[in-house]
Amino acid sequence: MQDSFFFEFSAAAFLNALLYIPVQSLMICNSSFHSIIKHPDLNTHAPIMDYLPIALALVVTAASCIAIHLLTRAKNKKARPANLPPGSLGLPVIGQSLGLLRAMRSSSGDRWVRDRIDRYGPVSKLSLFGTPTVLLAGPAANKFTFFSSALTTRQPRSVQRILGEKSILDLHGADHRRVRGALLEFLRPDMLKMYVGRIDGEVRHHLEENWAGGRTTVTVLPLMKRLTFDIISALLFGLERGAVREALVGDFSRMIEGMWAIPVNLPFTAFSRSLRASGRARRALEGITREKKAKLLEHGKKEASGNNDLITCLLSLKDDHGKPLLTDEEIVDNSMVALIAGHDTSSILITFMIRHLANDPVTLAAMVQEHEEIAKNKADGEALTWEDLTKMKFTWRVAQETLRIVPPIFGNFRRALEDIEFEGYHIPKGWQVFWNANVTHMDASIFHEPAKFDPSRFENQSATAAPPCSFVAFGGGPRICPGIEFSRIETLVTMHYLVRQFSWKLCCKENTFVRDPMPSPLHGLPIEIKQRTSPCSRPKSTATSEDQLIAV
């Protein structure tokens, strides 16, 4: 209201100044002219002539005020309708970003969002990362966000600068379907079946190197990040252990740190460090892409047929006219996204499962039993297979319940491509929509006693009366996470070896975590470990005939 008044007032004054000065000059000229030809003493109309300029100026001022007022009202009516959601946009650029980031870093991000909802309701406006935003919560809001074709996942400009502009997260419509289809070529279940043996090998190698050998304490989160990074960089990029992998590990973790930082590019800021790391990671991936392209040209399509890493798979996809389906820039940007989306999330899931199991002996015992049953039918050192994973139903329910209580993705943004409405509130074109997983996951009307850890909630999902989009740890709709199965394999294989070979207890009594933006337990979750069985021997032959096909 005040803004608009100020705008009208200053615009009228400005217009009036423009109009008034020439009119006054005219009047002055006019009066000088009159004064020359009509001496006041001789002029009987002198009083009228004296007031005419003032009267005219007043009329022009009033007319311009009315015109500006009408024009501004019409403009405001169009641009800022009265039914915007409640809330305030806060300070320019900063908005509520600092408040949210501070809350997330002090383990109270969930409470911050809930406080807003208590204050303004499930639909409210705020400003995050320099863009006006509407916060939405609840299953109906999730469904609207995931399925509305008027919303797309444009990332804040700062995130775009880190991840690139051609990533799947910034594409929509046909372009999104094309790139998503290409990624799914690599992540389809029949392809994933072939990766089980390879993932099994990576997990055993990791446990032998980092957990076994008489160690008494380990810090879980960094180790799990390393494990999932190794798995994904081997499978997605065909990267063997070595200097390139080591450099990429550091760069990716610095990139992630700056993604939700205040986007100020000064040498000492997290955002600037993130941009520099992104530049280095991009150059490394461009190099890998060039090498793989050259290999493809050299050896022909035969070698690339469905048995390689993600980059080779994307390079060999063609459109209906035989042209490359994806540009090199799209391949690099989407490889960056897949690596970030793939390794950070699964590592957090496994870490929080380990944290929970330390204090839940009943759940742990049930898991150990499930895995011992599977191990009973396997030869010593024999790798897990896809069929073994299908028997790990209880373990996957424990994973789902962990994801419900601590979803790795706190929430995400969409961008309105046009003016839209939700529950009577107007969301203007160009604004962001921010959906949040925690609020729905902790809604007692959907999940009975939401704070209680109860894997049986996921026992018979089709029989539960929960509305659609109630469990949204993997998102939903056309952008639902394409890596669900991949993360399921990583999680189940890792838990199989962990629960059978180690027992553990938490070193920190305080059971809290912060979000930055991903959840991270206190000090990265140091635990005391004890080996239950002899160190897992590496499989005599982890590679099945299918695995040998994908060996890189």
Ligand code: HEM
């Ligand atoms: C526990 C593990 C994981 C969790 C919790 C998770 C969570 C999510 C969520 C919530 C979204 C949707 C975001 C939105 O709609 O705003 C998403 C999208 C995505 N995820 Fe995952 N993810 C996981 C693992 C993976 C893995 C292993 C990969 C790749 C190998 C992956 C690749 C992607 C990609 C590429 C997208 C974007 C899809 C699109 O826009 O069409 N994720 N993930």
